[in-house]
Amino acid sequence: GMEVGVAVKDLFKHFKNNPVPSVDHLSVDFYKNQITAFLGHNGAGKSTTMSVMAGLLAADSGTVYVNGYDVHKDMDKIRKNFSLCPQHDILFDLLTVKQHMMFYGRLKGLTMAQTTKDSMAIIRDLNLINKINTPSRELSGCGMKRLLSIGIAYLGSPLVIVLDEPSTGVDAHTRRSIWALLQTYRNGQTTIISTHAMDEADYVSDRIAIIWKGQLICSGSPMFLKKTFSKGYRLTVELYGYYYYHII
Numbered sequence: 001g002m003e004v005g006v007a008v009k010d011l012f013k014h015f016k017n018n019p020v021p022s023v024d025h026l027s028v029d030f031y032k033n034q035i036t037a038f039l040g041h042n043g044a045g046k047s048t049t050m051s052v053m054a055g056l057l058a059a060d061s062g063t064v065y066v067n068g069y070d071v072h073k074d075m076d077k078i079r080k081n082f083s084l085c086p087q088h089d090i091l092f093d094l095l096t097v098k099q100h101m102m103f104y105g106r107l108k109g110l111t112m113a114q115t116t117k118d119s120m121a122i123i124r125d126l127n128l129i130n131k132i133n134t135p136s137r138e139l140s141g142c143g144m145k146r147l148l149s150i151g152i153a154y155l156g157s158p159l160v161i162v163l164d165e166p167s168t169g170v171d172a173h174t175r176r177s178i179w180a181l182l183q184t185y186r187n188g189q190t191t192i193i194s195t196h197a198m199d200e201a202d203y204v205s206d207r208i209a210i211i212w213k214g215q216l217i218c219s220g221s222p223m224f225l226k227k228t229f230s231k232g233y234r235l236t237v238e239l240y241g242y243y244y245y246h247i248i
């Protein structure tokens, strides 16, 4: 059967200043060799769940197993094989594309040779060869910066890669480059992307897990969800009165 890469188990997180929990007894599995879209509107609890996965935030109860290791106990064992690409780019204005790759590769503990090899492959896959010596502040718009941030996350071929809204705010062309990169590196990895775009989830993922108010609503392949929810009726999940998902 399919191997679970990341298992979220009865995860619960309630920030003190909030009226309701951000993650409410959430259990969901993410499989190896698959891209799973973690789909939900703003505030659904995606980033909070991902922060716990990455060991950046402690849950109130429940936990996450990454390749069998508990994030609350074995983060040092997880870290080597785990990458999180945060929602907001963490880049240095004056460092070039190549210098970012080298810096972050070494920070991850890769050898010089491995960092160089991975950097060149990723830069090529991202079509950033002609920007290799461009400082990040001169990269056009936020599209190329996003590409660089995502590329950095792939250094060292982590077993688990978590991308928080990888394509939010980028143009259609860049979105396609991002999706192509995810597909290129899909095998051997557990890839999780958060998104609030149904079209992105449908296009790029093998599996979709829909989260709402910190709870799992449903999960399955895009085909399965469409088949299940398209027979004679349409599922409309109304979220906070203004945000809709249509599974058609």
Ligand SMILES: Nc1ncnc2c1ncn2[C@@H]1O[C@H](COP(=O)(O)OP(=O)(O)OP(=O)(O)O)[C@@H](O)[C@H]1O
Pocket (backbone or CB within 6 Å): 015, 016, 017, 018, 022, 040, 041, 042, 043, 044, 045, 046, 047, 048, 049, 196
């Ligand atoms: N550090 C924090 N302190 C208090 N409340 C928080 C904190 N982080 C998140 N929240 C709240 O938890 C809820 C879930 O937020 P979260 O960022 O996990 O959702 P999300 O699905 O990732 O949304 P987005 O698409 O905006 O990133 C929101 O109501 C948010 O305001």
